[in-house]
Amino acid sequence: MLPPPLEPHFKEIREAYDRISKSADFIAELRHIRKHFQGRPTPVSYLKNLSEQCGGAQIYAKREDLNHTGAHKLNHCMGEGLLAKFMGKKKLMAETGAGQHGVALATAAAYFGLECEIHMGEIDIAKEAPNVTRMKLLGAEVVPVGFGGRSLKEAVDSCFGSYMEQADRALFAIGSVVGPHPFPMMVRDFQHVVGVEARDQFLEMTGGLPDIVAACVGGGSNAMGLFSGFIDDDDVELYGVEPMGTSSKLGEHAATITFGEDGDIHGFRTMVLKDENGEPAPVHTVASGLDYPGVGPEHAHLHRTGKANYTACDDKEALNAFFTVSRTEGIIPALESAHAVAFAMREAPKHPGKSILINMSGRGDKDIDYVTENFGFGEDL
Numbered sequence: 564m565l566p567p568p569l570e571p572h573f574k575e576i577r578e579a580y581d582r583i584s585k586s587a588d589f590i591a592e593l594r595h596i597r598k599h600f601q602g603r604p605t606p607v608s609y610l611k612n613l614s615e616q617c618g619g620a621q622i623y624a625k626r627e628d629l630n631h632t633g634a635h636k637l638n639h640c641m642g643e644g645l646l647a648k649f650m651g652k653k654k655l656m657a658e659t660g661a662g663q664h665g666v667a668l669a670t671a672a673a674y675f676g677l678e679c680e681i682h683m684g685e686i687d688i689a690k691e692a693p694n695v696t697r698m699k700l701l702g703a704e705v706v707p708v709g710f711g712g713r714s715l716k717e718a719v720d721s722c723f724g725s726y727m728e729q730a731d732r733a734l735f736a737i738g739s740v741v742g743p744h745p746f747p748m749m750v751r752d753f754q755h756v757v758g759v760e761a762r763d764q765f766l767e768m769t770g771g772l773p774d775i776v777a778a779c780v781g782g783g784s785n786a787m788g789l790f791s792g793f794i795d796d797d798d799v800e801l802y803g804v805e806p807m808g809t810s811s812k813l814g815e816h817a818a819t820i821t822f823g824e825d826g827d828i829h830g831f832r833t834m835v836l837k838d839e840n841g842e843p844a845p846v847h848t849v850a851s852g853l854d855y856p857g858v859g860p861e862h863a864h865l866h867r868t869g870k871a872n873y874t875a876c877d878d879k880e881a882l883n884a885f886f887t888v889s890r891t892e893g894i895i896p897a898l899e900s901a902h903a904v905a906f907a908m909r910e911a912p913k914h915p916g917k918s919i920l921i922n923m924s925g926r927g928d929k930d931i932d933y934v935t936e937n938f939g940f941g942e943d944l
C-alpha cells in the first residue's frame with residue numbers, strides 16, 4: 564500500500580518511536596515543553612450560559628483553544644519535533660491544506676532549531692494568506708505546489724517526493740491520526756495528554772465522569788486524544804462528530820464514517836468516501852480542517868466494534884453554534900470545533916440531569932473574516 568521506496572523510511576520512524584518514546588529523557592523533556600512552552604494543562608470550562616440556553620444536560624469544554632498557537636495540533640507537532648531531535652534529524656517536513664498543520668509544525672521547528680519545509684497547493688496559498696505569512700515568520704520554507712488541483716492532495720504527493728530525496732536528514736510529520744504505521748498510534752499517543760487532563764479535571768470539578776464525551780472528526784486526532792482518556796470507562800459514551808457539509812450527497816459533505824466504506828487512502832487501510840471509480844471522492848465542509856475523504860484507522864475500528872458512535876452536523880448547525888457560543892460564552896470557536904458544539908446543543912435537551920464534555924479543539928480567529936464576509940453576524944441563519 565505504501566510506495567515501496569518509502570517503506571524503509573517509515574520503518575526507521577517506527578523503530579525510533581518504539582525506542583525513544585519510552586526513554587526517561589524523552590518523557591521528561593516532553594513534559595517540560597507541555598508545561599513551560601505550550602501552557603498546559605489547558606482548563607476544562609463549564610459552559611453555564613450555553614447549558615441554560617439549551618436546557619437539559621450540562622455542557623463542558625476541554626479548552627484546546629487555549630493551547631499555544633490556538634489549537635490541539637501543537638500537541639503532536641511538539642512530540643514529532645522532539646522525536647526528530649532525538650533521531651538526529653535536521654528538518655521537519657509536511658504538507659498542509661488550510662495551513663493549520665503547517666503553522667503548528669513550523670512552531671515546533673523553530674522551538675527545536677530545526678529547518679522546516681511545508682508543501683502547500685497554490686490555491687490554498689492564495690486562500691490562506693495569513694497562515695502562509697505565519698509559517699514564513701516562523702522560519703519555514705513554503706513550497707508552492709502548482710500541478711493538478713493545486714490543493715491538499717497534490718501537496719501530499721509533492722511532499723512525499725521531496726521527502727524521499729532527503730529522508731536521511733528529515734522527518735515527515737503527519738498532521739493527524741492518519742497515514743502509515745506508526746503515525747495513527749504516535750499522533751494519538753501525543754494527543755493522549757488532552758484526555759488524561761480532561762478526565763482528572765472533570766472528576767475534580769464535578770466528582771464524577773461525564774456521561775457523553777464528544778469531538779469533531781476530520782482525520783480524528785483531537786477526538787482520539789480526548790477519547791483515549793475515557794476509553795476504559797464503560798459508562799462514558801463516546802461520540803465523533805463528522806461534517807455533513809451542505810447535504811448528504813457525495814461531494815457535498817466529508818462524513819467518512821457515516822457514509823463511507825472500507826478502503827485505502829495515502830498508504831493505509833481505513834474507511835473512505837469513494838467516487839464511482841473507487842477513488843477518494845471530493846469532499847466539502849465549511850471547516851477546512853475537517854475536509855478529508857478518509858479517517859484515522861482507529862476510528863474505523865471504534866466504529867466497527869461499537870465502542871464509539873459517529874454522527875454528523877451540517878454547515879448550518881456548525882455556523883449557528885459558532886455564533887451562539889461566541890455570544891453566550893465569550894469563546895469564538897474554530898469552525899471545526901463548532902461541529903462539536905453543535906452536537907452538544909442538539910443533544911443537551913434530550914439528556915436532562917446528564918453531562919456532555921466536548922473538545923474545543925481550537926479557537927476561531929482564523930475563521931472570522933470568512934464567516935463574517937459570507938454569513939454576516941448570523942442574522943439570517
Ligand SMILES: *Cc1c(COP(=O)(O)O)cnc(C)c1O
Pocket residue numbers: 634635636663738739740779780781782783784785786852853897899900924925926
Ligand atoms: C485540524 C483541526 C481539526 C481536525 O483535525 P483532527 O485530526 O480531526 O482533530 C479540528 N479542529 C481544529 C481546530 C483543527 O485545526
